[in-house]
Amino acid sequence: MKNKINKKFFIGAGSIMLAALFWSLDGVFIRPKFYVLPAGLIVFLEHFLGFIFLLPFIFLNWSKIKLLRKKDWVAIGWVCVFGGLLGTLMITKAFFAAIFGEVTFATVVILQKLQPVFALILARIILGEKLAKKFYFWAILAIVSGYFLAFGKSGLNIFEIDLFHNAAWFAVLAAFAFGSSTVFGKRVLNHLDFKSATALRFGITSLLALVFVFVTGDIFKLGELSVTHWGLLFVIVFSSGAVALFIYYFGLKRVSASVATICELFWPLSAVILDYFLNGNVLNYIQILASIILLFSFYNVIKSGKRKEIKFEANIVDGTGRGKRLGYPTINLNKIDIDIDHGVYLVTAQIDDKNYDGLLHFGPKETFSESFSSELFIKEKIFGIKQKNVIIKIVKKIRDIRKFDNAEKLKSQVEKDLKYLK
Numbered sequence: 001m002k003n004k005i006n007k008k009f010f011i012g013a014g015s016i017m018l019a020a021l022f023w024s025l026d027g028v029f030i031r032p033k034f035y036v037l038p039a040g041l042i043v044f045l046e047h048f049l050g051f052i053f054l055l056p057f058i059f060l061n062w063s064k065i066k067l068l069r070k071k072d073w074v075a076i077g078w079v080c081v082f083g084g085l086l087g088t089l090m091i092t093k094a095f096f097a098a099i100f101g102e103v104t105f106a107t108v109v110i111l112q113k114l115q116p117v118f119a120l121i122l123a124r125i126i127l128g129e130k131l132a133k134k135f136y137f138w139a140i141l142a143i144v145s146g147y148f149l150a151f152g153k154s155g156l157n158i159f160e161i162d163l164f165h166n167a168a169w170f171a172v173l174a175a176f177a178f179g180s181s182t183v184f185g186k187r188v189l190n191h192l193d194f195k196s197a198t199a200l201r202f203g204i205t206s207l208l209a210l211v212f213v214f215v216t217g218d219i220f221k222l223g224e225l226s227v228t229h230w231g232l233l234f235v236i237v238f239s240s241g242a243v244a245l246f247i248y249y250f251g252l253k254r255v256s257a258s259v260a261t262i263c264e265l266f267w268p269l270s271a272v273i274l275d276y277f278l279n280g281n282v283l284n285y286i287q288i289l290a291s292i293i294l295l296f297s298f299y300n301v302i303k304s305g306k307r308k309e310i311k312f313e314a315n316i317v318d319g320t321g322r323g324k325r326l327g328y329p330t331i332n333l334n335k336i337d338i339d340i341d342h343g344v345y346l347v348t349a350q351i352d353d354k355n356y357d358g359l360l361h362f363g364p365k366e367t368f369s370e371s372f373s374s375e376l377f378i379k380e381k382i383f384g385i386k387q388k389n390v391i392i393k394i395v396k397k398i399r400d401i402r403k404f405d406n407a408e409k410l411k412s413q414v415e416k417d418l419k420y421l422k
Contacts, residue, residue, distance in 0.1 A: 026244075269294055
């Protein structure tokens with residue numbers, strides 16, 4: 001199982017790095033072409049066109065989307081408002097100020113790179129991600145390496161930062177918006193497939209951006225877009241826009257938010273590599289050293305990024321007796337308010353001061369209904385449970401939740417799952 005987990009983590013991390021590569025291509029070759037147009041209008045168009053591409057996933061997975069709970073919709077709203085709209089607007093405004101000479105590029109870039117710091121803090125507070133101490137060592141080393149990589153030639157001069165200019169606050173807000181979006185995006189992906197999550201983000205952000213461009217009057221500047229601009233917008237959809245986020249969410253589904261935000265630092269690494277191959281700008285020894293350290297940090301971040309022990313308490317409630325009729329009576333639990341993937345888990349459960357090995361079903365009951373359930377199965381028969389709560393410690397996830405054609409096929413799968421119990 002250990003190899004499987006490592007493979008899953010590496011695939012997820014690699015997907016996030018691939019998305020970061022698309023974003024670096026966007027920043028170097030595509031996004032500068034739009035600086036003559038309102039930022040809000042571009043945000044609306046790239047999200048609207050991306051949503052058209054992703055719309056089928058809404059229809060295909062509507063049954064799962066309907067099962068999202070209130071906190072899931074709050075997380076989706078946060079991602080759309082901050083990650084989709086405000087973050088993009090803030091960083092665009094900050095770079096506009098730098099391009100027009102109102103503030104130094106160092107002000108924007110240095111402050112915007114606070115993004116992983118915000119993400120790491122929020123992942124710990126909101127998602128409860130407890131990772132090994134060595135993870136945070138390598139994470140900090142990766143962040144520092146990213147700074148030296150970006151400023152290896154010009155020099156990292158913190159005295160160039162103008163904290164009193166609006167652009168500085170735009171950059172900080174963008175860093176917070178994107179960092180928090182990673183965290184809340186992970187919360188959404190714990191309870192929804194990555195395809196539907198990507199489609200919802202683009203759809204809701206499109207609506208928010210549409211309201212914004214109507215209020216600002218930017219919608220009436222559509223006529224200023226040239227044929228080249230429209231062509232580039234479609235390039236964005238199939239590269240740094242919908243496709244990149246699709247790949248990113250595929251990866252985020254498989255790793256923690258903390259690991260994801262460090263893997264996003266592949267963005268500056270890929271940017272300087274592209275600059276070398278396409279423009280012939282040779283890296284100096286500082287950038288080469290920073291690149292090596294960053295790559296080594298990536299490996300160790302992924303290697304040590306597995307979430308530590310997950311332990312929680314749940315209340316025992318009455319059920320419908322469906323498990324008993326199938327031959328596998330379960331203990332029904334109230335809605336568990338934790339941020340983990342839907343699935344079947346091997347757990348240890350403490351009931352009446354005694355520990356038991358068990359299996360936990362956490363998520364929708366897809367075979368029989370579209371309702372959500374948290375059910376605990378224990379081999380041993382427990383009579384007259386006095387304790388009204390159960391303390392559960394998750395050992396590992398053994399499979400995703402699947403829909404079976406009938407009860408017999410479900411029972412067959414349960415028998416396979418029981419092999420994980422001693």
